[in-house]
Amino acid sequence: MMRTETFSFSIHATAGAARAGVFTTPHGAVETPAFMPVGTLATVKALDPRELHEAGARMLLANAYHLHLRPGEEIVAQMGGLHRFMGWDGPILTDSGGFQVFSLATLRTVTEEGVEFQSHVDGSRHIFTPESVMAIERALGADVIMQFDHVIPGQSDYATAREASERSVRWLERCERAFARDAGCGMRDATGSWGKDPASEAVPRPASRIPHPAQALFPIVQGGIHAELRREAALAIHDMGDWVGYGIGGLSVGEAKPEMYTMLEVVDGVLPTDRPRYLMGVGFPEDLIEGVRRGVDLFDCVAPTRMGRNGTAFTSEGRLNVRRAELRTDEQPLDRECDCATCARFSRAYIRHLFAADEMLGPRLLSLHNVHFLMTLMRTARDAIATGAFDAWSRAWLDRYHSRPVSVP
Amino acid sequence: MMRTETFSFSIHATAGAARAGVFTTPHGAVETPAFMPVGTLATVKALDPRELHEAGARMLLANAYHLHLRPGEEIVAQMGGLHRFMGWDGPILTDSGGFQVFSLATLRTVTEEGVEFQSHVDGSRHIFTPESVMAIERALGADVIMQFDHVIPGQSDYATAREASERSVRWLERCERAFARDAGCGMRDATGSWGKDPASEAVPRPASRIPHPAQALFPIVQGGIHAELRREAALAIHDMGDWVGYGIGGLSVGEAKPEMYTMLEVVDGVLPTDRPRYLMGVGFPEDLIEGVRRGVDLFDCVAPTRMGRNGTAFTSEGRLNVRRAELRTDEQPLDRECDCATCARFSRAYIRHLFAADEMLGPRLLSLHNVHFLMTLMRTARDAIATGAFDAWSRAWLDRYHSRPVSVP
Numbered sequence: 001m002m003r004t005e006t007f008s009f010s011i012h013a014t015a016g017a018a019r020a021g022v023f024t025t026p027h028g029a030v031e032t033p034a035f036m037p038v039g040t041l042a043t044v045k046a047l048d049p050r051e052l053h054e055a056g057a058r059m060l061l062a063n064a065y066h067l068h069l070r071p072g073e074e075i076v077a078q079m080g081g082l083h084r085f086m087g088w089d090g091p092i093l094t095d096s097g098g099f100q101v102f103s104l105a106t107l108r109t110v111t112e113e114g115v116e117f118q119s120h121v122d123g124s125r126h127i128f129t130p131e132s133v134m135a136i137e138r139a140l141g142a143d144v145i146m147q148f149d150h151v152i153p154g155q156s157d158y159a160t161a162r163e164a165s166e167r168s169v170r171w172l173e174r175c176e177r178a179f180a181r182d183a184g185c186g187m188r189d190a191t192g193s194w195g196k197d198p199a200s201e202a203v204p205r206p207a208s209r210i211p212h213p214a215q216a217l218f219p220i221v222q223g224g225i226h227a228e229l230r231r232e233a234a235l236a237i238h239d240m241g242d243w244v245g246y247g248i249g250g251l252s253v254g255e256a257k258p259e260m261y262t263m264l265e266v267v268d269g270v271l272p273t274d275r276p277r278y279l280m281g282v283g284f285p286e287d288l289i290e291g292v293r294r295g296v297d298l299f300d301c302v303a304p305t306r307m308g309r310n311g312t313a314f315t316s317e318g319r320l321n322v323r324r325a326e327l328r329t330d331e332q333p334l335d336r337e338c339d340c341a342t343c344a345r346f347s348r349a350y351i352r353h354l355f356a357a358d359e360m361l362g363p364r365l366l367s368l369h370n371v372h373f374l375m376t377l378m379r380t381a382r383d384a385i386a387t388g389a390f391d392a393w394s395r396a397w398l399d400r401y402h403s404r405p406v407s408v409p
Numbered sequence: 410m411m412r413t414e415t416f417s418f419s420i421h422a423t424a425g426a427a428r429a430g431v432f433t434t435p436h437g438a439v440e441t442p443a444f445m446p447v448g449t450l451a452t453v454k455a456l457d458p459r460e461l462h463e464a465g466a467r468m469l470l471a472n473a474y475h476l477h478l479r480p481g482e483e484i485v486a487q488m489g490g491l492h493r494f495m496g497w498d499g500p501i502l503t504d505s506g507g508f509q510v511f512s513l514a515t516l517r518t519v520t521e522e523g524v525e526f527q528s529h530v531d532g533s534r535h536i537f538t539p540e541s542v543m544a545i546e547r548a549l550g551a552d553v554i555m556q557f558d559h560v561i562p563g564q565s566d567y568a569t570a571r572e573a574s575e576r577s578v579r580w581l582e583r584c585e586r587a588f589a590r591d592a593g594c595g596m597r598d599a600t601g602s603w604g605k606d607p608a609s610e611a612v613p614r615p616a617s618r619i620p621h622p623a624q625a626l627f628p629i630v631q632g633g634i635h636a637e638l639r640r641e642a643a644l645a646i647h648d649m650g651d652w653v654g655y656g657i658g659g660l661s662v663g664e665a666k667p668e669m670y671t672m673l674e675v676v677d678g679v680l681p682t683d684r685p686r687y688l689m690g691v692g693f694p695e696d697l698i699e700g701v702r703r704g705v706d707l708f709d710c711v712a713p714t715r716m717g718r719n720g721t722a723f724t725s726e727g728r729l730n731v732r733r734a735e736l737r738t739d740e741q742p743l744d745r746e747c748d749c750a751t752c753a754r755f756s757r758a759y760i761r762h763l764f765a766a767d768e769m770l771g772p773r774l775l776s777l778h779n780v781h782f783l784m785t786l787m788r789t790a791r792d793a794i795a796t797g798a799f800d801a802w803s804r805a806w807l808d809r810y811h812s813r814p815v816s817v818p
Binding site for chain 2: 041042043045046047048049050070071075078079080085086087328329331341345346347349350352353354356357359360361363364365
């Protein structure tokens with residue numbers, strides 16, 4: 001078991017590369033494997049923190065790029081940090097915004113120093129460097145903060161992927177230096193202990209309303225769909241020190257699924273087994289199971305809430321488009337096997353009506369169901385790992401999800 | 410105390426014309442005075458039935474016009490009726506759609522028979538008559554159903570108001586006949602008992618999936634802003650029989666507030682004091698208090714949810730626009746005196762951010778606060794009536810609401 005004063009990860013059972021563990025943070029513990037709902041702008045779209053907790057969510061995501069633009073990290077810090085601002089006292093992870101800078105922003109200029117870009121909101125100009133992103137993520141105050149990385153399209157060629165991956169490693173070194181200057185908890189220090197006790201620091205902190213919570217910096221393994229680059233990136237990061245946890249980025253961005261699974265296997269072989277691994281931006285049910293099978297502990301994705309807003313439900317028999325005309329008088333819940341607050345009370349007919357009438361309760365109920373669905377899936381996977389049934393269970397689950405049509409009247 | 414097998418109204422305390430009572434329906438009791446949130450399309454916009462109950466709501470509204478167009482009353486009936494469809498097992502009232510036919514629909518042709526109009530949704534042609542509206546409201550299955558009436562603009566002249574008011578009385582007679590043919594519970598019958606026991610009916614019901622719940626038909630007093638017409642309408646309705654309760658319509662539709670208050674006083678002098686009075690479409694805090702003072706027991710309005718979606722909060726110090734720049738770093742709740750689920754957890758700064766970022770949680774939290782605000786206001790009014798403090802309390806409340814600016818940093 002890895003332990004620090006504030007972060008720890010313990011593995012309670014394994015099944016091949018799959019693991020059932022507990023990731024402990026300053027704001028509480030998360031049983032893994034776990035899915036983290038995405039609250040890009042300090043709110044998981046359409047959902048209330050109370051509902052998220054009831055649905056089984058224990059750790060949420062927020063995004064440094066989006067929060068830098070609106071409302072600005074200094075406002076969040078002044079309001080007591082992200083946890084207090086958004087009314088969530090469980091663990092939070094902030095993504096660095098690397099993905100957003102390379103996907104949402106326009107007129108990018110990438111140099112070794114950083115990225116200059118125009119905001120997708122108002123066209124204003126911004127520069128993100130490893131150092132400035134660390135300052136943003138420090139101010140937001142999440143438990144886990146991700147390094148600033150260079151993200152490329154999923155099908156990028158070897159040279160492009162190599163350049164971005166190697167730059168991401170160099171940016172990680174700069175992130176770590178910037179982070180360590182403040183209150184790093186990213187790597188084991190020379191004395192062998194994790195992080196720093198703020199009280200022990202020689203240099204007094206500047207007087208400020210910005211909170212200084214204990215945080216862990218996660219590196220991100222890049223390398224595109226090139227096994228050699230993934231292995232090199234994982235080794236380079238591993239050689240830099242003993243991190244609290246590891247991100248795996250640049251997947252589920254357009255590449256074929258088997259390529260993603262291969263990359264996970266490569267990385268699983270290099271990263272230390274006693275640290276949590278977080279597969280970024282992956283959240284379809286089948287990908288969660290394939291990821292868990294390959295040693296991933298944490299996932300995040302906008303899929304459950306985005307699909308919920310668009311009228312698509314995850315069910316144990318596959319996806320269901322709730323706008324379908326056949327559902328007009330369908331008295332069934334979205335998924336007969338689901339015990340979420342939506343399925344316990346409302347019919348497919350009612351939810352179809354809400355979407356047809358463009359009523360806000362529709363996206364709410366569907367987002368809640370989809371999040372609950374992934375929570376339940378991960379809890380079931382965890383139980384299966386613990387009881388030794390994971391391999392059979394996961395194969396049966398995927399067979400059913402892929403092959404059975406959703407039953408409608 | 411008025412009592413039927415399924416409906417009753419008891420008055421526990423009075424203060425001048427104001428009354429504290431309990432209105433009992435087949436789906437439960439409502440302490441009055443009470444505000445009923447509006448779920449036009451079988452959902453109170455942005456809110457979940459669980460939240461509404463937690464906020465103190467006990468009786469909801471839905472709308473026959475809107476539900477006839479989407480999803481259609483036959484679908485709602487087939488899904489078990491409105492209560493089951495929308496997941497609310499408390500009392501429900503349906504408005505007849507009179508107001509909507511005359512305000513939303515286009516190309517209206519009004520005859521003594523009824524109204525032909527085009528749907529505001531898709532332009533399809535429909536005809537509403539007293540008989541067809543009763544059939545729609547029977548199929549929806551709310552506890553209280555309103556008569557189909559002829560609604561006119563608030564400033565209409567005497568001749569126009571007289572025509573519409575007298576027509577509304579004639580349409581009430583047709584509503585009552587149509588309703589009584591089925592399972593009327595509107596008026597005391599010749600034997601002096603209320604409503605009908607479905608099991609005792611000589612003619613067996615047609616086999617159908619349409620439920621036949623106990624319902625009460627409420628008449629609607631019209632008459633514009635003309636005291637003579639209001640008095641005549643109230644007398645005519647009163648002379649028709651002994652209704653479970655009485656609607657007061659056609660107010661808060663553009664007339665001056667003193668005119669509305671005068672009309673309430675006129676009607677209060679004619680309607681029986683031992684029946685609940687429902688002032689339709691009125692929901693601003695000051696109007697609720699003025700209405701209670703003049704003998705009104707039930708209110709409804711889209712104001713709390715519509716204003717909530719638009720970024721305006723009711724507070725004990727007046728209305729607050731949450732988009733104001735001054736709120737960017739305002740750590741206060743919307744209303745320091747409020748104990749709703751929004752104010753207990755979130756700052757004005759966070760809610761402002763949600764609106765600035767166009768996040769769905771903003772309208773949710775603000776709608777919830779506004780509904781809770783009116784619920785609390787009515788409960789406080791009820792307590793003040795019971796303790797004899799209503800007159801002083803209501804004057805002090807209105808003075809403060811009207812005169813104090815909302816404090817911002």
